[in-house]
Amino acid sequence: MRVTNVVEFRKMVAEGGALNTMELVGDTAILATADAHPVLQVLAQCQLEGSKPKQRKDQFKVALAINGGGCMGAWQPAWRRR
Numbered sequence: 801m802r803v804t805n806v807v808e809f810r811k812m813v814a815e816g817g818a819l820n821t822m823e824l825v826g827d828t829a830i831l832a833t834a835d836a837h838p839v840l841q842v843l844a845q846c847q848l849e850g851s852k853p854k855q856r857k858d859q860f861k862v863a864l865a866i867n868g869g870g871c872m873g874a875w876q877p878a879w880r881r882r
Contacts, residue, residue, distance in 0.1 A: 802823045803809050812822060836844070842860045851857065 801812060801817065801821060802825060803812060804825055809822070809824070813819075839862060842858070842862055845858065846856070846862075849857070
């Protein structure tokens with residue numbers, strides 16, 4: 801199922817749709833703006849270039865660390881230079 805915006809995504813999830821059956825598509829141009837967070841800029845550039853794992857042309861590695869404990873839903877974006 802093709803999902804193009806947040807409203808469609810939330811509806812699919814509420815109806816019990818499985819994430820692995822969704823084709824998530826959308827415009828990421830807003831992520832590449834100069835005032836966007838550096839991690840979002842790196843992700844937007846990767847998508848724009850169609851880069852693949854272990855075939856990147858930039859110096860960045862992006863990781864997502866999931867925190868546990870008292871705040872189970874917290875996430876921490878991180879990036880570093882190689």
